[in-house]
Amino acid sequence: MQREQLIETWLQQVLPQQDFKINYLAGDASFRRYARIQLETTQYMLMDAPPEKEDCAPFVQIASYLSAHGARVPQIVAQDLTQGFLLLEDFGDQLLSTVLTQNTVDQYYTQAFRQIIQLQTIAHEAQLFPQYSAQKLTDEMRLFDQWLLPALGIDLSDAQATMLQQSYQWILDNLKHQPEVIVHRDYHSRNLMVLDGESVLGVIDFQDAVVGPDTYDLISIIRDAYVQWLPEQVAGWVDQFYGMLSESAKVGRSIEQFRLDAEVMSIQRHLKILGIFVRLYVRDGKSGYLKDMSRVMWYLRQELKHCPDLLALQQFVEDVVMPKFEQEYGVYQAITSEQLAQAGATV
Template sequence: MSENLPDGLKTFLTYARWSGAEVEPLPGDASFRRYFRIRRGEQSAMLMHAPPPNEDPVPFLRAAKWLDENGLRAPRILAEDKAQGWILLEDFGEVRMREYVDAWPDDEEQVYRTAIDALIELHQLPPGPFLDYSMSEYMREARLLTEWYCPARDLSVDHEGYTRAWETVLAQMLPRQRPGVCVLRDYHAENIMLLGGLEKQGLLDFQDALNGHAAYDLVSLLQDARRDVSPQLETAMFDYYADRTAAGADFLADYARLGAQRNAKIVGIFVRLWKRDGKRRYLDYIPRVWALLERDLTHPALEPVAAWFDANIPADLREALGGAWPQ
């Protein structure tokens, strides 16, 4: 085994009865978690290392087991050591939704419909064993833009006004997310695996699940920070979801609210990944996310937040700042 592998890996594989397996490190994500594919003959499995104190594997285990018990295709847990952060998982293979639809664009609509069918199935379930998506959590996330993006751009802005604007916009939505549905929070084309055909999809990266608004994961899928989803496909898939659910008259407005909140959060997170963690590649996604944010701000439900942006980051400056990050 490579010297770059984490301490304790060999011990855990012995405990999990996978001793002697080949270990292949996989590219990381935007966290401290690490992933490995392990092989032994014709068998393979996925190994996740989510070491405390930076990571806590318990939320992942809780969500994975709940999803699996309720008919959603989360990877099955093969072995675990919560104290050391090791989880051995079912291997979903290597066919991600992102790469598949990029390679086979004629199948794009069918694959997205299947992903939305999974959301519809999820939203028919009662709320899961998760915390509620509270106003304080929404605000913590929205403030990532003013805490990380604005300082990185040398912008002096009205922080208190930003908070008031978001509270005004989101307060109207909160009653409509009770009792709520399970919100995976990072449901997009890079976290969906295709399993043996277009009709079977596996879920990844759901450890931050909360109970919240049904529009959240829909906007996560259709306003993808890492992949261009055409406005035509977004509209068609939004309508596909709305026609098959009890989406009410306010659903489009709430979709815009959550799109703007999520995109503001993502801009802040991507700058934080650069500034704090040295992961500059995430800056390349910001123009796409900023454009999505601008579009969401045009909805009348976002008027207080849009007014804050106009006063603090005027349109001409936003156009310049929303482009590629200076080298």
């Protein structure tokens, strides 16, 4: 039986004697898909996660836990983990990315920061939130040399491979000293929702949450792969977030150290994203993310300038990677204050 038929049969069971319409929505980077379920007086969101491709159990467990601790995540109305169906509270269509302008960003980001801080205060159950291990962090960075570099036709010499390994290790050495908290892992403008009648933002796509460095979610939003702000704005948000941290998170950690921590975390994330976007295209046939490659690379190049200990990696990116990268993905023109004033952010 086709999954559409299975979904309709299941909905008839969980919504007995109710007329409903199913409207399937555009897909994302995963194997999950979503549909809006319209009833006469209300609507829900259906998550369709084929069990052989996706496991709904982490979503259910983490959603329940986070909700019980005050995080604004969708309520689960019904579930069938065997078939891979979830019926969820519908957060609507207003992605944060669609309302960000130069006039609104400070207000929305301040609220987003508050919700990160709140998330970081939640006790992390080891059974629910795996450790963001050194191996996992390394595997993510290695997507850069496993997917991006081959796509550019770059074969590493032994010296270059050693340099990358040493650079990854330096990054890890910094990250392991950062306070560990619950990390959403994809906390950006397309995973936050503006909710009708609520001052808090709805948080989605949290099923891959882990316990890891406390700068991760911050840089996910202020250095969003899909939107860019002026460097001085971003620097101001880093300082603002530092001021919102608990005193325990600041012990032995000056604001200068926190700024460096944010830069290093950004480098790790953007090395990963560059590899993931190429993988989505080469392996999964999803080309929509390629248009954001040049922005992510621009971020990485700026961040490397603030880490003198990664000079060898910076030179490799500039001298070896960029000539071929520009041919393949183009050159990103950094947003200007004039452009922001006229049109908001480049979402």
